[in-house]
Amino acid sequence: MSLELKNVRKNYREPNGHDLPVLDIPHFKLETGEQAALVGSSGGGKTTLLNVISGITKPDSGEVLIDDIEITRLPEAGRDRFRAERIGFVFQTFNLLPAFTAFENVLLGMSFARGKADRAHAKQLLESVGLGHRLTHKPAQLSVGEQQRVAIARSLANRPSLLLADEPTASVDPANQETILKLIGEICREHNVSLLLVTHSPEIATQFDRTIPLQEFNKVLQNA
Numbered sequence: 001m002s003l004e005l006k007n008v009r010k011n012y013r014e015p016n017g018h019d020l021p022v023l024d025i026p027h028f029k030l031e032t033g034e035q036a037a038l039v040g041s042s043g044g045g046k047t048t049l050l051n052v053i054s055g056i057t058k059p060d061s062g063e064v065l066i067d068d069i070e071i072t073r074l075p076e077a078g079r080d081r082f083r084a085e086r087i088g089f090v091f092q093t094f095n096l097l098p099a100f101t102a103f104e105n106v107l108l109g110m111s112f113a114r115g116k117a118d119r120a121h122a123k124q125l126l127e128s129v130g131l132g133h134r135l136t137h138k139p140a141q142l143s144v145g146e147q148q149r150v151a152i153a154r155s156l157a158n159r160p161s162l163l164l165a166d167e168p169t170a171s172v173d174p175a176n177q178e179t180i181l182k183l184i185g186e187i188c189r190e191h192n193v194s195l196l197l198v199t200h201s202p203e204i205a206t207q208f209d210r211t212i213p214l215q216e217f218n219k220v221l222q223n224a
């Protein structure tokens, strides 16, 4: 899946009524199958950018094109459907459902968009993140690194073509960070998924094909 942003701007309204510019992106492109890490400091607009790309937040102006479909033109329900069917997410806090097993968490990730759960695919995903022997464990019975691996398996449950990862190793201890990053990279390659990862850590970013400082293409940060 290719992703392109053109002249995307987003301001927030501050409690005092002033506008707070967060994004002003003349152009950004992620090619099909590419893996890129965006690096930016806290408050630089990383989460806002991911929300704009996935259609959760509408920019004030500009275009977001995914495989040449202008998602910024879709109505909210259309953006929700597009996101559910085509985009996977990995979060800093894993957002697993505590009452369900690893296997059920992955199954639940797929049922919303596709209408039917593919049990064999869920099992295969958990096996490919090294958790074939932990299918019936609940999140509290898994280590933190294993929980993140379940979340990675779940993020690909709907066979998305773009994976957005927001600080995916922030809750994982340093020894496991590299393993998790490698795993995300490998599983995206294996399933032909484009990857956009955001992080505040330049060290994490260097592990990907392309490292892009947010300030390089977000003019708000250049003018700050």
Ligand SMILES: Nc1ncnc2c1ncn2[C@@H]1O[C@H](COP(=O)(O)OP(=O)(O)OP(=O)(O)O)[C@@H](O)[C@H]1O
Pocket: 012, 013, 014, 020, 022, 040, 041, 042, 043, 044, 045, 046, 047, 048, 049, 200
């Ligand atoms: N709904 C909102 N209303 C007003 N201001 C907001 C809103 N959401 C975010 N902001 C502000 O916009 C800026 C960018 O926020 P954002 O969450 O995108 O940054 P970030 O780079 O993801 O930060 P962090 O790494 O700390 O999570 C911050 O200064 C934040 O305070």
